[in-house]
Amino acid sequence: MTLEKVRTILVSVPLMVALWPALPASLRQTHLSASGQSAPEVPATGPDSTLSVAAVGDALIRSRIAQYDDPGDPGFQRMVKVIRDADVAFVNLEGSVLRFSEFKGWPAAEHGGYWQVSPPEVAEDLKAIGFDLFNTANNHTADWGVEGVRMTHETLDRLGLIHAGSGMNLGEASRPGYLDTLEGRVALIGLATTFSPSSRAGAARGEVMGRPGLNALRVDRTYEADAATYDMLGALAPKVGGQLPTASGAPLRIFGVSVRPGRETRLIERVNARDEERILREIRNASRMANYVIVNSHSHEPGNQFETPPPWLVEFMKKCIDAGATTYIVHGPHRLRGIELYKGRPLFYSVGNFIYHEELWDVLPADQYDVFDLPDTSLPSDFHNARFQGGTVGAPANPVYYQSVIAVPVFRGSSMIELKLYPVDLGQHAARPQRGTPRLADEAMGRKIIDEMARLSARYGTSIVYEGGIGVWRASTKTSSQEE
Secondary structure: OOHHHHHHHHHHHHHHHHHHHHOOHHHHOEEEOOOOOEEEOOOOOOOOOEEEEEEEEEEEOOOOOHHHOOOOOHHHHHHHHHHHHOOEEEEEEOOEEOOOOOOOOOOOOOOOOOOOEEOOHHHHHHHHOOOOEEEOOOOOOOOOHHHHHHHHHHHHHHOOOEEEOEEOOHHHHHOOEEEEEOOEEEEEEEEEOOOOHHHEOEOOEOOEOOEOEEOEOOEEEEEEEOHHHHHHHHHHHHHHOOEOOOOOOOOEEEOOEEEEEOOOOEEEEEEOHHHHHHHHHHHHHHHHHOOEEEEEEEOOOOOOOOOOOOHHHHHHHHHHHHHOOOEEEEEOOOOEOOEEEEOOEEEEOOEOEEEEOOOOOOOOOHHHHHOOOOOOOOOHHHHHHHHHOOOOOOHHHOHHHHEEEEEEEEEEOOEEEEEEEEEEEOOOOOOOOOOOOOEEOOHHHHHHHHHHHHHHHHOOOOOOEEEOOEEEEEOOOOOOOOOO
16 A cells, blocks of 8 residues: 555544534445445345435525534534434525526516525535425525526535435426435425416417416315305405396306305315316326435425315325325415324324524515514614514514424334424524524423424324323334225
8 A cells, every 4th residue: 555545534434534524414324344345334225225214394584504513502513413313314405506796587576475595505504404305385486586406506516415406497397306215216396386387387389488486386266155145245346346246146256256156155176187187197207207206395285374275185195195195284374284194104284494584585575674674774674673563563473373293204114113203493583683493492392392292293093192202103003094
């Protein structure tokens, strides 16, 4: 061995020791065989192989977080270990990721509530703490237009991160992203039921180009009114710019919606049949191309204040499982909802927030200031103060937005054999620059979060127990929908 090779080894060993904890679990699960060649510590993909997934919800991330991965911040560091120890880790990246010095676009006229944008370094930090699967379909996908979507993709591609849910046309937005691991091939399909109309991707046809945007699942809504309500709306319609029915039994138009006569007053919601079939077709394809299929959607419905998802979403999620999905993960409501097992596979009705830098957006279009009639001299902190009134109203005043979990299901084949829920505290009462950054919760807060998850999941027959500071479900626990 040459002197130069010896020097190289002596330099490389301490470097690898330093970097080893930060490597993904799938890269660390190797050892040297008797022949001196690398060999897996776990069985290769087959009937006895397993896959663990660390799944979190919305990352509304504006400032860097990797600096907290330090022994001086044990809550954050222990949380990062949970993510890195999983075979794969999933997050919903909410908003555009771009550098304004390179940005050639402008804010879109439609947006997801306000215009969310972050520097590329936040994606680097999410990768550094262990995430490798990213959803990009949500109500903030196109806040900064097509250029924002394109630059976000470029950032994720440059970092080697798998993403799904948006693209330069409907075909690209609909297709899965694939991550190849020692434990098997994982497909990710992303979609949104909550989105601005102009952000919906369109298909190419003939000489007409496709439309960039997200993979949308539209919901068709029909309004019916009983006789008394229908007559009342008919009397009101001409006074508010509505339209009376053109024939007996025809719908009237009021407040931008059509209302038809019925036996009772109700809203009928069904997923769009064309969107549903397209998404299920992609899931069936992914189930033939991968060992595991993770489907996720950004779904605020029926509203952030509700603890349960709408019936149409539950029905659609189960159809996705029937089509071959290993699990379905919902994010969007910014709060936790329950977990149901369907045919041995978990439906996460909402995994809540993961990072919630709601008060740190510091690049805001003029339109945003106009909402509160703020003068041209106003700055971002003035906007946030006007919006949240010093943290006394809105998101900063609602504790459920700052209490979450990291869900870590373990799969063998198509069934979940274990589930652990790690309680996460996003620091509701921290100072504004730190508020919304996650850490593993302390004992009191952790028990509160897991008790809430147990309550929310019990309605679906799913038993979650608090053990050793986390929530636990085991395959021996039978649930009402497992056998469906």
